[in-house]
Structure formats: structure tokens, C-alpha cells
Amino acid sequence: MTITKHSTSRLQGSNAHQTSQIKERAKRNKERNSARILIVDDEPRASESLRAILQFSGYTIITANGGREAIDALKTDTFDLALLDLNMPDIDGHQVMEFIKSDNHNTSIIVISGESGFDHVASALRKGAKDFICKPYMADELLLSVSNALERQHLTNENGRIQEKLRRSETLHRFLINNSPDLIYMLDQEGRFTFVNNQFEKNLGFDAGELLKQPYTCLIPPDDLEKAKYIFNERRTGDRTTRNTELRLKSKDFDSPNYVDVRSVAIELNSMGIYSTRLNSKKKFVGTYGVARDITERKQSEELIKYQLYHDLLTSLPNRTLFRDRLNIALAQAKRNKKMLAVLYLDMDSFKIINDTLGHHAGDELLQSIAARLKGCLREADTLARVGGDEFNLLLPDVSDRNDITTTANKILKELEKPFHPSLQEVFVTFSIGIAVYPNDGDSKEMLVKNADMAMYQVKNSGKNGFAFFADHMKEQFHKRLDIENGLRRALLNNELRLHYQPKVELKSREIVGAEALVRWQHPDLGLLPPSEFIPIAEESGLIIQVGEWVLRQACKDAFNWMELHTHPVSLSVNLSTQQLESENFTATVLGITSEFNLPRQLLELEITESSIVQNMEKAVENLGILHRYGIRVAVDDFGTGYSSLGYLQSLPLHTLKIDRSFIHAIKSTQDEHSIIEAVIAMAKGLGLDIIAEGVENEDQHHFLHNAGCLMAQGYLYSHPLPEADFRQLFSETI
Template identity: 40%
Template sequence: MSLFDHLPALIWRSGLNAKCNYFNQTWLNFTGRSFEQEFGDGWTTGVHPEDFDRCVSTYLEHFAVRTPFEMEYRLRRHDGEYRWIIDTGRPIFDADGEFVGYIGSCLDITDRRNTEAELRERETRLGTLLASMGEGVVMRDASGRLLAHNVAACEILGLSSDQLHDWSALETLITYLDEDGTPLEPNNTPSARALRSGLPQAGMLGIDRADGSRRWLWSNAVPLFEDDDPAAPVRGVVTTIADITVRRTHEEQSRLAWTVFQNSVEAIIVTDADERILSVNRAFTDVTGYTAEEAIGQTPRLLCSGHHDKAFYEAMWRDINIMGFWQGEIHDRRKNGTFYPSSLSISAVRNKVGRVTHYVAVLSDITERKASEARIAFLAQHDPLTGLPNRTLLRDRLDQALASATRHGKRIALMFLDLDRFKTINDSLGHMIGDRLLQGVAQRLTSCVRETDTVSRQGGDEFLIVLTDVDVPDDAARVAEKILDLLGPPFDVDGQQLGTSFSIGIALYPEDGNSVELLMKNADTAMYHAKESGRNTYRFFDEAMNVNALERLHLENGLRHALAQEEFQLFYQPQVDLMSGRIIGVEALLRWFSGVMGGISPARFIPLAEECGLIVPIGEWVLGTACRQAVAWQDAGFPPMPVAVNLSALQFRRSDIVASVAAALAASGLDGRWLELELTESLLMQSGPDVSATLARLKALGVRLSIDDFGTGYSSLAYLKRFPVDRLKVDQSFVRDLTDDPDDATIVRAIIQLGHSLHLEVIAEGTETPEQMAFLLREGCSAAQGYLFSPPLPADAVTGLLEAGSLPATPIRPL
């Protein structure tokens, strides 16, 4: 036992009778009592009276069943102070397994309990402080984990406590805004900047909350450091947020009021209760000729013309004093002595007790106002560019036409016209040329209809025509044909000959609808079908179009979210050397696997992506993905090979394609010579005079250029010489029937010979049979792609083919 005497813990032991028969020296030193005094039950005299029953009963209960125990109680120290100890007791058994008593050890935990109590009290005070604060408080660690927050933070942010804990979900619940209301990235908020820089950050922050409301906050973020040492790593950030929406609204209203005051087209005068001028706006000087310095301190009698008698002014002030307001016409005199009629309104401004403190007068030259009213009345019902009726006037006339047709049992036709490819003209030649073209179109349209009909511009390149008293649908068809014929000759706009056409949709009353909304909707639907039918034509509405329109809308909505939801995938179709069967390249082909609609054919979604402009971001994604995959194959040890990517005409025209390609190459690390860009003949011929310069810049990046679907477009030797292309791709429509159709065989043979003559590579698309392959080999075509070798495959499947080194199809030697 002498070893126990030197241990820092208080040691005790009891026998079979549950009486303590040993205490180590540390225990005796702690209590200041002798062994004889502690022996047996004597030690219990040092237990705090409040803990005595619990302590003894716990000991006896465990002793009775011979199980370990652990308990906390207060024990009197030799200096009379009660100290908290934790007492751990364990039963003792002899070599035969017989129970012989208990041994226990005690540690003084007073300081720990005091510290815990202090921390609990501090947390309670902090919680009370946070709960009582009007400002929101949010504390997060460096990884974004929520450490503390108060109720005010939840109320200001419009989030529950659980939502506030889920840091990753906040971006979907809250949109951050800068002071101008522009969306702000989450990593640019004061909290994120404070974490990143280690410096306090403050500023105004807007949020669009999950409930749809917008709040403006003043956010103050202070970084927290390890051991409060600014040189140490940042371990978190405390952010306070105050809702200043009301204050900002008041400030904006004040600024708006001042802006309105200064920039109002009407002259405004503010006087004190004694009618002394305190302030005037710029329009006052424009109308009267008096500067603000000349007017301030004077009274409005400065403008008196002498035209009105005393009774006029007495009646005016009687209304102001009784009703607080007067409005009417008055003759005033400018600084240069000229007279002018003006419209004048005077308002009395009263304080809370009803006493007049100011007068506000608003006046304007009535001649200018009448002219403005006439102009506004016209613009309210007419398109300012063409002078045609606008939506408002068209709606009114269409309502009248429907009412008249209903009364008299007549038919009317509503024609929805969309100018084909107008955006191309606008983008390439500028809006001024586009506006002049629209004016010319409006004049020709007006000449196609009767005075009782209405031609309206809806905005952009859309027009509506209401034809009244239509006896039979052919009457509307004849007008549509007349419009198409009249639009045929090109327009001379500033010396440029601009050709255009219309896609026209026609809806008839009562067959296709008996309301304005339904007729416009159905005419619009018919117009889209005219576009899909090749443009420069017209279509009458029928119910099947509605079904197609809904399907198209559903497809477009899905397409707008497909990129963000990672529903696109690239498949790759191998390109094969016909002599060896070796894979010499792949073509990247876009596939869409919608989570809602399943797999969707490229023939359905790519034209739609072109039409709604989504092909540009989708095309950039394809470029980047294809380049990364090419690098991945090279990193896996496969020989470098070109990956071909199709470029759409819209992508070529509307984006900086050179910058996009350069960015894709740089981001992936792919050498430009292993990227092949496929362009159509129509793209090369219709993209404007700068296409050669663009292609030269692309070639400067090292990329390969090929002409896709060769033979279906212009197939001109002139442009082949002008553009720096490397390869011709024979369109599959010729390859498909070349063994059965002599004409197709002749075309393919000519393309191959043309490519050889111009030192261009030639590859045949759509190769599906050994007979086709044999023909291509005989004619000297060196490469092909198609289902004979492999369908388009996911990247992993292509990797398996690359590991095999060649494709299953056996090369056929030419005879």
C-alpha cells in the first residue's frame, strides 16, 4: 500500500462489511484527519450534508450488487472548504474469484466544475445578449459550419434555424445582390471576403429571400483568429446584419424626389409660408428665363403679367386656404417680357398641427404641354418607328372587329408575321439599317391591305394584320401571297440591297377562336409552323399545331436547364483508316439524356437550340469537354489523335469563336493540332466577309478545319481555294446509296478526286456496308466513319476500342 500513499489521487478501500479500512496519505492530507478518524464510516462526516444521502446510498446500492460506480460529491478539505470530487469505485475479488471488498480513487474536480459553470453562465449571458439584439448575428468557422446565431438573423434572412445550418443550401434559398441590385457571387459577400482576407469587411448587401421578398442589409464581418492572434490562421468569422430596407427605401425616395424635382419638365417653385421663394428647379429657368439666384428670396409675383384682376387672385387663394390646393390656367410673363399661358397648380404644405409651412407651385408652358399630350397620345397607340398601330390600338381594333363580326355573322382573319432572319441583318449591319428596313417593310405591308384592315407592329420584327369581312379563307391566303410577292424584291437601304421575307401564320374567326387572346395565340402557333416549313411562306392554324407547340415549349424548357443539370453527354464515333482499320480520330457527337423526357434525338433538340440561341453555351461546353477527353486519352498512353467538333453557324456568328477555342485548348492543355473543327458549306458562305480572317485566326491556333456534309451545299472550288481547310467530309446521303445509285457514286468519286487535286484529306460519313467500303477504297478515299466500324459510343467504350488498337471491321483491299 505504500505505493498508493504517493499517488496524487485519494485512495480508499473497504472490506466485506462495507466499512472503509484503508485511506492513503493523499486522502488524509486532503481531509486533515487521522486514519482512526476516517476508519469505518468516519470518512462520511466530511461529506457535504446536501450530498450525504445520495453519496452513501449510491455506495451501498452498488456494494450490495458488487458493481462499479462513479459519483460526484463535495468533501470537506482540511481548511474547511468543501471541494467537488469524482469518486470511482471498483469491486475486488481474490484469486478464487471471491468478493473481498471495494477499492476507490477520488480526484478533485472543483476547478473543472467551476470552469464549466462559468462557461455555462457565459453561454447563457451570450445567448441572452444575442436573443435581445435587434441585429442578426451569425458565427461560422472557416469551413462555413454554423457555430452560433440569433433569432434576429433567422428573421432578417427569412430562414429557419435548420436552413441556416445547411450552408450548402443557402445559395438555392438566397440570392445575394450588390448595391445596384446586380446578382453577387456568394464568395464576394463581406463574410466571404473577411474569411479570405483576414480583415474586417463591411458594406451594403441585398438579398432576394426564399419567400420572394427583397431586403437590404448592412453587413459587418469580423474574422476570428486562433488565440486571437491576427498573424494566426483565420478560424472563423462573426457577421452582424442589420435590416436597412426601410432606411434605404426612404433614402431612395428622397433621392428620387430630388431627382424628379430637378429633372421635371415642369417648372417647380417652393416657397415658405410668407410666399418667399426657397427653391426652383432647372425647368423653372427654362420656362421663365429667371435663374435660381434671381428667383430665390422673391415672391411668385415676379412672374405676374397683369392679365388677371384682383378677384381672380382672391378666388385662387380662397381655394388654397380652404382646400389646400388650386389648379388652373394663368398668364405669366418671362424675364424677357414675353407673355405665355401656363398650367399652374399650387399646393399648401402643412405640418402635424395643421399650420402652413410651405407652398409648392408647378407650372408649365401650356403650348408645350398640349403638343406633348398630342405626341404622347399618338405614341400610346402607335409604334414610334413605323407609325403603325401598336399592341394597344390593335387590341382595341381587334375587339371592335370581333364584336362587329359577331353581330353580322362575318369572318375575320388575324395574320401573325415574323420577318425571316431579321436578327442577322441587325447584328451584322447595325440597328440603324435594321430600323430603315422595318420602315420600308411597314410601307409595303400597308399597301397590301384595305383601309378597313389594320397593320400593326408588335415590336422587333413582328407584325400583326387584322383583315375584316373575310368571305372565305382563300381571301386571307391571297393577301398572304400578295405580301410574300411584294416582299420579294430587295430593299435599297443606304445603297445596300437587302432581301427579306415573312413567315406568316393565319388564324380565322370564328373557326380558330372567338377571343383576342386565342386568335393571337393560334396565329402565333401557325407562324412557327410556317418557319418550320422553310420560311417565306404562310400557314393556316389547325388544332394539331397546338399539340406540337406544347411539345416544343416543353422541349425548350427542358433544354434551358439541361446544361446546368448535366444532362448532356458526348459520344464519340471513330474515324478509321480504310487500309489498316486503325482508328485515326473521333467525331464528338452531342447527346441529351433528360431526367424527365429520357433520351432525345439530336435532330429534335439541336435545331431548337439554334433557334433559341442556346447552341452558343452548349457549343462551348462541347468544345471544352471534347478537348479534355482528348487529353485524357493521351494521358492514358494512347497515341494522340484528332477529336472533331461541329460548329454551328450561330455559334460562329454570335460568339468570339476564336476566343472560345483558345480558351478550351488552354483549359484542357490540348495541343491545337489534335482539335478538328467541322464547318458546313452554308456557314462558310453566309457568315460575312470576315470569315476568312476568322478561319486564319483559328488556323493560327494550330487546329484542323474540315467541311462537313460536303456536296450538299455550294461545293465551290473558289471558296475551297480561299479558305484554309484540311479535310472534306462526304455527306452520308451520297454514301448511303452509292452502290445502288450511279449518280451518288459519280458524286462521291468526284468529291474524292477534287480532294486529291486540292491536296485535301477526304473522309466518307455513314459507311455501313462492306460494299460501300470497297468502293471508297477503290476510288482512293483514305478514311471513313459509320456503323460498319462503330456507332457513336461513350468515352469509356471508345477507350476499350483504343486498347484493342483497331476496329472489328476487316479492311477490304482494293481489287
């Protein structure tokens, strides 16, 4: 079969539409920065004819006179298309095509030749030619063939770029998926794994081969199967999908008898159903896609915080809050079942002497040992709580009679007779125990604890080291305390309370930089009473909130007056009680009083003891955090007494630590070594806190603290607490 120029007759009759297509394609080629075309022919006239036709269409033309020039040009330059003659001396068109193919050139080929035999055409097409045009040719035929070849080349290149992008995208996606900190999975319609990322092996110990084709239930603990059924194997889409739902997954060693503490992993799960997207057909469920975040550490932290809120951090015993909760529950059960229960108030005798003699570290060790021994004397249903420095409360639910309670009390006292060895020192301790029994001694938690406390004080007054049940004759002492309570109520109404101010001085200059407000009671019969005479009763009766509010209001009023008299401002410290801190209107009261007297809030510092903070950490964080945002400062009073954990220092918005006077009293000369004081000062500086020492009574203590880096102090060396007028005069004389 012979192909001649007559085979192009179909092109000679091309219509206007075809011509338009050629022009449009030529335009697209031009817009692609003009395609580069290599014309290869050993006849100059033929090359020039092709150049003239193609340059008119905007192409960039390079000519090669023969095959050797063509190969040289291809080695040094790139071309989109080669128009190639076959019959050339030296190196013919077939050899040029073989070079293009072997050298992986991205160049399309159109053969333009007078050799129109079938063998020539077939050979050219086999070697990669996109078209074969016979000489002589029509211009339209040439342009259309060139346009088609370039269009195909463009589509091929574009497809290659798209494939490369897809490959890179898939590689990146797989990299991100496998290096994600989350567990990512896919399930099929039957709930079997079709994909898991590498995090499954890191978090759970399963590699992909162990999970693929396995049902998702292989990872779900038995207790969570029902819950997982509707969220792990999610079928819903849109807003109804599973979002941030907590679940547990088995680790690889879950069913092993020799498991470690953590056999399951807590996760937070997001999952959604996947459906087919075929056109003109109903969507079909094909599986589930899920992302799970390991929240084990967060859950452990939450459990730790919850534990700390309801437990004493030194002994790990329940604290006052948890004890009162359990007492409430036990009372409800006792009332329902008509049973007895007992509350015991345990207070160590002479703990302060031990603490001062052996040091606070030994005191902490002693309290931990005592807690351990006490727990060994109790039933599983009993509750032992630490409610103060050396005070414990014990709940004995469901007791038959007083003999059961007596047996337990004697057992405790006998167990505590054995020596303790804190810091390798032999120590003997005794306890005073007061007992109140429901229903005879009270039907509320407050009354039972109060009566047990009253009975405990009776033991202390009778020689200590024993126990006593609450009895009616103890009410006489109670009535005496009630007289103080009632008198205190009248004192609030009759304005009998007074404030004295103890100066705070800068150690370097001895200038007064602040004052601590201290309350006194000008009793109409007993004279001026110190706070130790009435503050404990105020706390027991709840009057401490009213007393505290009066102190804060009067102190802010006095501080404002000092501002009016002097341009030099003085900071004001006011002590808070636990009940104030826990009251519902505490923050509103403080902010209201400072606004009432227009006192700059940065001048006010609220002092709270360590025990108050630890007893109700959650409320302390909440209320003190609010006041901190308004600029009010917070100080820890009596720092270092009774609590060995310092975790609250980072939990609360604190500004100042007050070194307890017991540490200061131990300073006998400037040459003494007091590593605890130096450590507290260094720690405060490290945390960005101010530090002040209280109870400074002599020059040696003053100089020691100044040399150790303490900036402020207060104590009898500088001034006793003074009535407001005397303090105002002293302040005026020192500025």
C-alpha cells in the first residue's frame, strides 16, 4: 500500500469551523509563551518554507541542516516539537528519532517526508512520531498537525505535573498521617480496620499488620463496648457526628496477667461515616473515619487535681472537706437505719514543742507516721481525716454501743504509745481525743464535730493523753464560749472592735513601707482583748466573716486617710480566714470596699495561711484569681508551718511569702547557718515573689535576714502593733 499526497485531500475541503479550531489552538500555543519547534531538513528551501508558515503562527523556530545538527541542538536545548525529514545524508531521520527516544527528550515528533511508503510510515510511528505528513503538503494540514501535536504534548505534560502533584500530595498526606500525634483509623462497612497510622503502635503496642481486617471491638475494653458501638463505628455525618467523646482503648498487654499499672489508654474521639459519591445513585455507607487523641496524661492530671482537692497533701488522708462530705452521708444512713455513729476529735499534745525542737521536716515525718498508725487501727468503713496541723477527725459509722467506740479509742492510744523515729530521733507522743455520738450528742455534722472538739479540750484540761465522751457538764465551758460569741455580736453592733497596725519596714533603710492590720476587742468589762481570746470563737460561730469584713472596711478607710495626709503611699495587709475565702460574696465584698473608699487596689495585700489554702484549694484558686485580675495582692502567712508540699505556690496567683516567726526565733547570731530561711528566700526570688520575715526581735536577726537577701520584715524590734493614731504619727516621723 502506498500513501501519496492525495491522501490529504480530506484536508483540502476543511471548513471554516476547522480553520477556527486551528487558530484557537495556535492562540493557546502562543499564550504558552510560544512553543519551541526544531525543523530538521537537509534542504534549505524546505526548511525556510516551514519556518515561514510556523513563525506566522507565533512559534519559536530553530532549524537544523541535517541529522547531526539536530542531535547537537537537542543535546544543548529543549524543544516542544521536532519537524523531521527522513532522507538525510550522514544521519537520517530514523536515527534522530532513536536519539530522542533513548535520551528521554520530552519532544514530540512529526515526520515530513517524500517517502510515503507504508514501511516508512509504520517505522516512523513505531519510533514515536505523532504524525506523518507527505511532501508536498498543504499549509492548513501542517498547522493542524502541529497544533494537535502540541496540544497532546501540553496535555501529556499537564497530566504528568498533576500526577507528580498527586504523588507528592499522597506522600505528604501519608507522612502527616503517620507522624500525627493522634490515632487515625478507617473501618469498612463491617467495622473492620482498613487503615491505622503508626501512632497505634506507639500508643497501644499494635502494628498495622495486627489490626488490619480485625473488628474494632478488639481494642475496646468490655465495659466500654456498648458505648463504642455508637461512636467508634460512627455512621453519621455532618453536625451529628461524634465529637470529643471520651472512650478507652486496650493496650496490647491488656489481657496479660503480668500487666503494668496502665492497661488501657484514655482517648478523646472524633469520628464520621464515609459514603460513596457515585453520580445518579443513592449514597452507600462504605466505612468510618476516626481521629482519637490520647488524653491519658490529661485524665491522670485531672484525677491528681481532684485527689489534691479532697486530700491532705502531707499524709494523703482525706481533708476537712472530704470528711464533712462523708459525715453527711453517714448521718443520712444512720438516721434512715436508726444506727449510732461517732465522731472523734484527735489532737496531738505538745506538737509545737516537737516541731520547734526537731524542725519542720521531722514534724512532717512524724505526722506521716502517725497517720499510717492510725489507719492501721481502723475498719475499712471508717474515715480518718487531717483537718489541721496536728488535728485529726475520725468517723466511726454503724457502731453498736459506746463499748465499740471505747475499744477503738483505747486501741489508738495504745498504738500511739510506741516510739516514733522522725529524722532518726526517738519521739514519744500523746493524743487528746474527744468523742461525740449520734444521736445523743447532736444530729448535724457541725454539732457533732463541735461537741467532739469540746470533749477533746476537756481531756487537755484534765491532763491530756486520754479520751472523753461529750457530756452535759461540758456545756458550762460551752456557755462561757457562748458568752464570748454573743458579746462579739454586740461588739460588732456597738463598734467595740479596734485596729492596731504593725509596721513593715525595708531592711536596708528601715523605712516603713507597709502595715499589717491586727484586730483587738475593747470589751466593756474585760478591757482590751487580743485576737486569741475571741477569733477562734468567731471562726467556730461564723462571725469571722462579719469581723473580717469590718477589719477590711476599717483598714481601707484608714489607708485612704493616710494617702490624703501623705504623698508617700503605704501598702496595707489584712488577714483572711478560711471562712471568708470560701464565702459566696467574698470577691464582691472585697472589690466593693476598695471602691467605696477609692483605695488603689495595688496597695491592698490579703494574707492567708497555708492551712486555709490547702483545705479548699479549688475555692482559693477561684476567688484569689479574681482578685488578682483586679490588681489586689495575695500573701501566704506563716509560710512553712505544717505543709511540706509547695504545689499551691504555682497554682495560686501569689505575690508575697511571709517567713514564719518560728524560723526567725531560731536565729541567735549573724554567724548562724539557717539553710531553711535561705532556701525560702531563694525559692521566693526564683518564683518572682516578694519575701517578708515576721517576728524580728533583735539586731542579729535583722542583719542576718538583710545579708540573706530578705528585703522586708516586721517585729518588735521595729515596733509593736500600734493604735491607728500612733501608727500614723510614727509613719509621719519616718518619711
